[in-house]
Amino acid sequence: MTLSIWRFSHLILAIVSSLFILLASITGTILAFEPLSNQLQSYQINENTTLATTIESLNKRYDEIMTISTDENNFVVASVITSEGDNATFYINPETGEKLGELIEKAPLFRFTTNLHRSLFLKSTGRFIVGLVSFFLILMAITGVLLIAKRQGGMLRFFSKVVNENFQQYYHVQLGRWFLIPVIIVALTGVYLSLEKFSLLPESKITHTYPEDIPEAIAKIAFSDFELFKSIPISEVKNLEFPFSEDVEDYFYLTLKDKELLVNQVSGEVVSEQTYPIVHRLSQWSLWLHTGQGTIVWALVLALVGIALIFFIYSGFAMTLKRQKSSVKIKNSFKKDEAEHIILVGSETGSTYKYAASFYEALLAEGKSAYISALNTYTTYKKAKELTVFTATYGEGEAPINANKFEKRLASTSQNNTMAFSVVGFGSLLYPDYCKYAEDLDQLLQVHPNFNQKMGLVKIHNQSYEAFYNWVLAWNNSSGEQLQIVQPIEKIDPKTTRRFSVVKRTALNEDATFLLQLRPLKRIAFQSGDLLAFKPNKDEAAREYSIAKIANGDILLSIKKHDQGLCSTYFSGLTKGDTFTATIKSNADFHLPKSKAAILIANGTGIAPFLGMINSNKKQRNIHLFWGGRTKSSLDLYAEVLQNALNTRKLTQLFTAFSQEQSHKIYVQDVLLQQSDLVAAHLKNKGTVMICGSVAMQTRVLAVLDEITTSQLNEPLSTFEARSQIKMDCY
Numbered sequence: 001m002t003l004s005i006w007r008f009s010h011l012i013l014a015i016v017s018s019l020f021i022l023l024a025s026i027t028g029t030i031l032a033f034e035p036l037s038n039q040l041q042s043y044q045i046n047e048n049t050t051l052a053t054t055i056e057s058l059n060k061r062y063d064e065i066m067t068i069s070t071d072e073n074n075f076v077v078a079s080v081i082t083s084e085g086d087n088a089t090f091y092i093n094p095e096t097g098e099k100l101g102e103l104i105e106k107a108p109l110f111r112f113t114t115n116l117h118r119s120l121f122l123k124s125t126g127r128f129i130v131g132l133v134s135f136f137l138i139l140m141a142i143t144g145v146l147l148i149a150k151r152q153g154g155m156l157r158f159f160s161k162v163v164n165e166n167f168q169q170y171y172h173v174q175l176g177r178w179f180l181i182p183v184i185i186v187a188l189t190g191v192y193l194s195l196e197k198f199s200l201l202p203e204s205k206i207t208h209t210y211p212e213d214i215p216e217a218i219a220k221i222a223f224s225d226f227e228l229f230k231s232i233p234i235s236e237v238k239n240l241e242f243p244f245s246e247d248v249e250d251y252f253y254l255t256l257k258d259k260e261l262l263v264n265q266v267s268g269e270v271v272s273e274q275t276y277p278i279v280h281r282l283s284q285w286s287l288w289l290h291t292g293q294g295t296i297v298w299a300l301v302l303a304l305v306g307i308a309l310i311f312f313i314y315s316g317f318a319m320t321l322k323r324q325k326s327s328v329k330i331k332n333s334f335k336k337d338e339a340e341h342i343i344l345v346g347s348e349t350g351s352t353y354k355y356a357a358s359f360y361e362a363l364l365a366e367g368k369s370a371y372i373s374a375l376n377t378y379t380t381y382k383k384a385k386e387l388t389v390f391t392a393t394y395g396e397g398e399a400p401i402n403a404n405k406f407e408k409r410l411a412s413t414s415q416n417n418t419m420a421f422s423v424v425g426f427g428s429l430l431y432p433d434y435c436k437y438a439e440d441l442d443q444l445l446q447v448h449p450n451f452n453q454k455m456g457l458v459k460i461h462n463q464s465y466e467a468f469y470n471w472v473l474a475w476n477n478s479s480g481e482q483l484q485i486v487q488p489i490e491k492i493d494p495k496t497t498r499r500f501s502v503v504k505r506t507a508l509n510e511d512a513t514f515l516l517q518l519r520p521l522k523r524i525a526f527q528s529g530d531l532l533a534f535k536p537n538k539d540e541a542a543r544e545y546s547i548a549k550i551a552n553g554d555i556l557l558s559i560k561k562h563d564q565g566l567c568s569t570y571f572s573g574l575t576k577g578d579t580f581t582a583t584i585k586s587n588a589d590f591h592l593p594k595s596k597a598a599i600l601i602a603n604g605t606g607i608a609p610f611l612g613m614i615n616s617n618k619k620q621r622n623i624h625l626f627w628g629g630r631t632k633s634s635l636d637l638y639a640e641v642l643q644n645a646l647n648t649r650k651l652t653q654l655f656t657a658f659s660q661e662q663s664h665k666i667y668v669q670d671v672l673l674q675q676s677d678l679v680a681a682h683l684k685n686k687g688t689v690m691i692c693g694s695v696a697m698q699t700r701v702l703a704v705l706d707e708i709t710t711s712q713l714n715e716p717l718s719t720f721e722a723r724s725q726i727k728m729d730c731y
């Protein structure tokens with residue numbers, strides 16, 4: 001596994017602080033419900049009521065007013081002496097002075113959770129940890145932004161579409177972008193509140209200067225007639241403390257959100273006015289933003305932030321574990337200057353190493369001297385005769401992290417001997433720049449005087465083992481070698497592993513092909529285009545079949561029996577009622593899109609998933625099927641299903657190509673070319689093209705599609721690939 005400095009920092013910060021962040025997120029989510037539940041109480045006020053109105057109405061009801069204040073929920077609280085002479089504090093209606101209810105006591109759950117959230121019950125130490133972890137959260141947000149920018153191909157593409165490779169990765173990035181600002185706000189305010197608690201902020205106290213000369217006999221004005229009180233809405237008031245006595249030297253203390261005033265109780269004049277320093281305002285804002293007090297919407301956002309943080313922790317670690325699992329450690333048996341075969345790897349998350357390593361092992365097994373390393377370590381190789389490059393593509397068609405210096409090193413290094421080279425690109429058709437870095441590298445080596453191309457560039461989608469295996473066969477052919485590749489054995493996922501019973505198996509047709517209908521003994525969700533992985537025995541790698549979902553949730557497979565094929569031989573011997581265990585693997589890239597028209601192209605057994613997709617076309621949208629087989633009777637196996645589909649309009653048109661029926665061979669790509677108007681109009685109207693079958697057929701079909709789009713739509717096929725209109729599952 002290769003790690004960039006940003007991913008490394010992001011990961012280390014997460015490891016150090018994840019437990020605390022988890023705790024803070026859970027408690028924070030709970031605490032967000034405190035303002036929410038408070039806001040549901042009916043103590044809401046009319047914000048336009050003036051302070052004068054409130055004083056007047058309270059005066060009518062009570063003997064004396066001591067304070068009027070608004071709490072964190074913006075409810076108005078009055079402290080009064082009642083006509084019975086009792087001290088009382090309660091919520092009031094500021095317009096009428098009427099008592100609305102007793103003060104809300106903090107619920108024990110919120111009291112406990114607040115303590116845990118603020119200090120983990122560890123007093124100052126806990127508060128310090130919480131503050132530090134908040135700071136780490138800011139750093140994680142920053143490194144996260146850099147990682148997203150890198151994967152998206154630059155800051156300007158920060159908000160561009162995220163490719164959905166898997167659930168954890170997709171939502172880690174999506175939620176990361178949605179919650180970036182709220183997370184930074186929560187973390188920053190958390191740090192600010194901690195600094196405040198540790199008195200690390202500048203002093204924010206204010207002091208009033210009291211007037212020395214107080215004018216004597218001035219006419220006394222009723223409090224509710226003070227111009228100042230008439231001009232201030234009650235929602236602006238934090239606290240109004242009434243004068244202790246009737247003495248003119250006792251003042252009203254009026255605290256507003258941004259300032260404090262001393263008001264003469266006789267004349268109503270402001271005798272001192274002090275604005276709070278910015279630190280005080282920031283503290284108020286921090287508290288509000290961190291707790292969501294007084295607003296339902298922000299409190300809800302804060303609750304979601306807590307949930308999102310919990311998800312980040314889960315998905316982040318799940319991704320790291322996955323990467324860790326796919327990383328391969330290789331120990332070289334030969335030094336770089338001893339080996340004839342040099343294998344250089346470009347990989348960001350490690351999966352390409354798995355194939356490079358199996359090629360390396362196969363060379364050693366054949367008695368060859370081989371040396372394997374990362375592309376960035378490119379240097380001179382004294383005895384090398386052949387260079388094989390396996391590289392992934394990242395960002396927007398860029399080099400993976402361990403290959404970003406290769407180009408420079410290639411330019412500055414000169415080899416003593418000329419080497420044959422081949423490049424294998426690993427990428428994903430979900431990205432517009434499919435295997436772009438492998439293409440660039442192939443070009444660079446082609447024009448480099450030290451290298452001669454041995455085999456053309458081969459691109460491998462989605463780490464397909466079949467495609468890699470075919471490349472090794474081609475390599476064997478061109479080298480006259482017999483390398484034996486061992487397929488990496490994947491762990492079986494018990495959640496998607498079931499026993500299946502055989503419902504039906506047809507006899508082998510003249511192409512040694514048959515249909516197998518299976519029923520899972522326990523329910524399992526899947527779609528046509530998903531894969532059934534079956535291990536003929538424990539130590540063998542699983543063989544995957546593209547499946548159709550047909551009536552009753554049954555699975556239909558189309559299988560060609562190979563004489564040496566362990567799985568196909570096993571399946572061909574099954575009869576009705578037999579059972580076996582296999583795993584269903586989701587293949588989300590190869591599902592029929594929900595509502596678009598589709599052109600389905602297959603040869604041989606590649607038709608299987610399409611039979612299910614056509615069967616699911618209840619809404620009779622346009623589906624055209626192109627199928628290539630050897631003879632007319634090759635089609636008999638599927639004829640009944642296809643005829644039914646045509647009759648019920650689930651299938652719009654069927655085009656067939658039989659290679660052996662006439663003197664000159666006709667293949668599926670030839671029929672496709674004859675229908676170029678249909679294909680061009682379909683792609684122009686945003687329709688999907690799906691291809692399933694052999695890689696050889698795929699290559700030829702793609703070439704024909706490119707010819708059609710270039711000549712009829714003035715666009716290369718890659719434009720439509722970039723719009724995810726082309727989906728493939730070939731082997």
Ligand SMILES: Cc1cc2nc3c(=O)[nH]c(=O)nc-3n(C[C@H](O)[C@H](O)[C@H](O)COP(=O)(O)O)c2cc1C
Pocket residue numbers: 150151152165346347348349350351352353392393394395396397398400426427428429431432433434435436462463
């Ligand atoms: C962020 C990101 C960007 C990618 N960009 C591309 C791309 O531009 N072109 C492409 O063909 N594949 C792209 N891929 C797919 C990877 O190249 C592919 O999954 C590859 O098999 C990963 O190999 P590795 O695990 O060895 O790094 C991208 C994958 C990720 C996660």
